[in-house]
Structures are given as structure tokens and as C-alpha cells.
Amino acid sequence: MAPRKRKxxxxxxxxxxxKRARNDTPESGGNDGPQDATPAVTGEKRKRGxxxxxxxxxxxPAKSPKESQRPRGxxxxHPVENGVDESQTAKTDSPSTKADxxxxxxxxxYWLMKAEPESRLEKGVDxxxxxxxxxxxxxxxxxxxxRNLAAxxxxxxxxxxxxxxxYHSNCKVPGVVGVMEIVQEHTPDESAFxxxxxxxxxxxxxxxxxxxxxxxEFRRKFDNxxxxxxxxxxxxxxxxxxxxxxxKQTRLSVSPVNSVQWKFIMGLAEGKSEExxxxxxxxxxxxxxxx
Numbered sequence: 001m002a003p004r005k006r007k008x009x010x011x012x013x014x015x016x017x018x019k020r021a022r023n024d025t026p027e028s029g030g031n032d033g034p035q036d037a038t039p040a041v042t043g044e045k046r047k048r049g050x051x052x053x054x055x056x057x058x059x060x061p062a063k064s065p066k067e068s069q070r071p072r073g074x075x076x077x078h079p080v081e082n083g084v085d086e087s088q089t090a091k092t093d094s095p096s097t098k099a100d101x102x103x104x105x106x107x108x109x110y111w112l113m114k115a116e117p118e119s120r121l122e123k124g125v126d127x128x129x130x131x132x133x134x135x136x137x138x139x140x141x142x143x144x145x146x147r148n149l150a151a152x153x154x155x156x157x158x159x160x161x162x163x164x165x166x167y168h169s170n171c172k173v174p175g176v177v178g179v180m181e182i183v184q185e186h187t188p189d190e191s192a193f194x195x196x197x198x199x200x201x202x203x204x205x206x207x208x209x210x211x212x213x214x215x216x217e218f219r220r221k222f223d224n225x226x227x228x229x230x231x232x233x234x235x236x237x238x239x240x241x242x243x244x245x246x247x248k249q250t251r252l253s254v255s256p257v258n259s260v261q262w263k264f265i266m267g268l269a270e271g272k273s274e275e276x277x278x279x280x281x282x283x284x285x286x287x288x289x290x291x
Contacts, residue, residue: 122198184215
């Protein structure tokens, strides 16, 4: 047997490296190779797709309050402060505010109605009627004898609660002498059906009455009348009584008065009363000083 050739040192190092490499690489297909430390997964097959979430782990996020959401549509005219809608508050408060501060005369209409305070016979009947007669009346007085269609239409337009100036006409000093109130709305004028009445109208009948009356009550007599000349003095162009109808249609016995004209004439009447009071006071003081 031939003697074994001794390997060189370099060959021995190469063999050692080869052995180490073989030991580090596991063999495939054999049961003798090194076993995987992780045991094989047994049981159900792994499902595809996203894993199902645990129902207990699902938390429904709390809904944010509606107030925090961005409002849709047009923005509110009034910002909401402290949970109170100012626009709704304003709407709620407006009726009560109006009721508390409302002028009770807002829906009232005003008129001027003429009567003759001095005696005058018509068909043998005295047609005199003054504010003193109205004041003395114990029941509402029918304002009869109106025989002009325009004046009649004004009579029919009157409402209960309306007020009217009592105007003395066809006398020495005509003018406004006081105030009366309409307490009953228009009804047929019975005087038109009475042949003995000075204002009888044979063309009027009960089936279709042509003329109407309202019933009035006394409310006030002025200390000093507002004369026709007083009214005319304020009827200049641009004046407060420029459009006063009784000055434009002088023969009309019933005419409307607007609220501005009414207040102005009332102011004239009250001003005259104040002037009279001052004059009376000054005359009394003069009499006392002379004594």
C-alpha cells in the first residue's frame, strides 16, 4: 500500500471551510435535518382578505352635537349666543312690544260733521241742533237729515269708535266746537220715510233705503271754538290744513279728517284754552292789585 500523501496546510484549510459550509446548510427532503423551531400551524386554513375585527373592540364614535356641524344654506341674520336664537326672540317679543306701546287710536278714523246751532224753520219744523243739545241728550243721537250722496257715503264708511268734530255751521261764527263719538254704525234714516219730516224724501223706500244715519254721543266741548277763520289761516300751501276737505267742499256736511289734521286742530283748541286761562289769570291778578 502506497503511503498517503500528506495534504498541504492550504488544502487542509479549504477542506475545513467546506465542512463548515455543509453543516450550516440544512438538507432538503430528509427527516434527519435540523427541525424548524416554529411548529407547523394546524387547524383551519388561513383565510384570505382583511381579518375580521373583534366586535367587542369596535367602538362607535360618538356623534358630535348638531350645533358643531357646519350649517347649510344661508347664515343666520342674528348670531346664536348661549343657545338662544336672537332672531326668534326678536320675533316673539315684537307683538307684545307693539301691544304695550301701540296707539289705541291707530285704527280709528276721524270726521267733521256740521249742524246748525241757531233756530231755522224748515217746513215749519225747527232744525236747530247744537253741541249743547247733544250734551243734554240721554241716549245716542241719530245724525239724520243728510241728503247729499257724498256725505251719505261718508256716513256709511264710519265705524263704531270713530270720532268726529262737531262743527257749528250756518251761524254768525262757524267753527269746530267739540268732539263726539260714533257709537252705532249706519242704519236707514227713518226721517226720509216720514212725510211730516222736513227732510222727507219720497224717492227713498224701506226695501232699498237711500239715506243712512249713525248714532253719536257727546265726548267734549271746547272752552273756545276753533273758528273757520282759524282753520283757513293754516290752509296755506304746505300748511297742516292745506287739504282739509271741509275747506275745499264747503257745502259738504260730512267730511273726513286725517290723523295729522285731527291732532293739529285739537292742538289749536287746547292752545286757545291755555291762552284763555292765562288771560283770565292775568285779569284776576290785575283786579287784586287794584284793590
